Amino acid sequence: SAVISQKPSRDICQRGTSLTIQCQVDSQVTMMFWYRQQPGQSLTLIATANQGSEATYESGFVIDKFPISRPNLTFSTLTVSNMSPEDSSIYLCSVEHNTEAFFGQGTRLTVV
Amino acid sequence: SQQGEEDPQALSIQEGENATMNCSYKTSINNLQWYRQNSGRGLVHLILIRSNEREKHSGRLRVTLDTSKKSSSLLITASRAADTASYFCATDSFQKLVFGTGTRLLVSP
Numbered sequence: 001s002a003v004i005s006q007k008p009s010r011d012i013c014q015r016g017t018s019l020t021i022q023c024q025v026d027s028q029v030t031m032m033f034w035y036r037q038q039p040g041q042s043l044t045l046i047a048t049a050n051q052g053s054e055a056t057y058e059s060g061f062v063i064d065k066f067p068i069s070r071p072n073l074t075f076s077t078l079t080v081s082n083m084s085p086e087d088s089s090i091y092l093c094s095v096e097h098n099t100e101a102f103f104g105q106g107t108r109l110t111v112v
Numbered sequence: 113s114q115q116g117e118e119d120p121q122a123l124s125i126q127e128g129e130n131a132t133m134n135c136s137y138k139t140s141i142n143n144l145q146w147y148r149q150n151s152g153r154g155l156v157h158l159i160l161i162r163s164n165e166r167e168k169h170s171g172r173l174r175v176t177l178d179t180s181k182k183s184s185s186l187l188i189t190a191s192r193a194a195d196t197a198s199y200f201c202a203t204d205s206f207q208k209l210v211f212g213t214g215t216r217l218l219v220s221p
Contacts, residue, residue: 004154033208037152042200043211090152094209099143101202101209103154 002027002097006104013083013111020079021107023093028073034066037090037106046091049076083111116201116212124218131188133215135201136181142204144177144184147211149198158186158199191219 003026013019023032031050035043046066047055055068069077080087088111093104116137125131137144143162147155161168161177161184168175174187188195196219201212 006154031207042213043155045208045210048208092154094155096209099160099204100145100157101147101155102157105154106152108152 001100002029002095002102004093004095004102004104006093006107008107009105010108011110013109015084015111017083018079018081019083019109020077021091021093023076023078023104025074025095027097029095029097030073031096032070032076033094033096033101034068034076034078035092035094037092039089043092046078080109083109085111087111116203116210118199118201118212118215120215121213122216122218124220125191127191127193127219127221129191129219131191131195131217131219133186133199133217135184135186135212137184137201137203137210137212138182139203139205141179144175145202145204145209146173146175146184146186147200147202149200149214151197155200188217191217193219193221195219 005024034046037043045058046061047057049055049068049070051070051073067079091107094101118135145160146158149155159170161175172189177184198214198216200214202209
């Protein structure tokens with residue numbers, strides 16, 4: 001299994017500002033995944049973060065809006081840049097181990 | 113979109129009753145998984161069924177898979193108030209998990 005510590009757990013931010021979300025895993029993993037869950041919706045994959053290379057973004061998500069860092073095999077950050085109210089969502093990081101996905105507790109972001 | 117569809121979107125039952133949720137997906141799969149999410153927090157893995165399996169049990173959970181119909185069902189027997197949560201199916205596609213739309217289950221005491 002894998003234990004993931006994600007912070008902050010929630011934040012209220014002003015529009016136009018940026019928020020960086022951190023994700024720490026208790027074991028080394030090759031890939032870390034970042035998801036967005038809009039209110040009442042399912043999870044949508046934002047990007048896959050690989051250590052030592054640029055993140056791979058899904059259709060509809062761009063690096064300028066969601067820059068990702070992956071400095072080592074246990075840590076990653078996702079920044080939500082130039083926020084607008086439409087960015088209000090839960091953001092989740094995830095890793096996979098033996099096919100099973102493990103998730104952080106999520107960051108509930110509200111943009112006002 | 114490759115996202116799977118789940119039905120019902122919401123389900124409300126009494127404690128002790130069984131809850132059945134259905135998931136349909138669009139692509140060929142290696143496995144299908146079910147996850148649970150409490151109050152918008154992180155998801156917890158419940159059960160995985162491989163494409164060559166038709167049924168799997170884990171405690172009060174029973175999962176079926178019909179690859180010819182590209183569908184799966186999750187049955188929770190003898191439900192408890194603590195089962196109240198959102199339930200998502202997920203299929204693996206090109207090393208990524210694609211989550212279904214989810215079913216919100218409410219179990220009343």
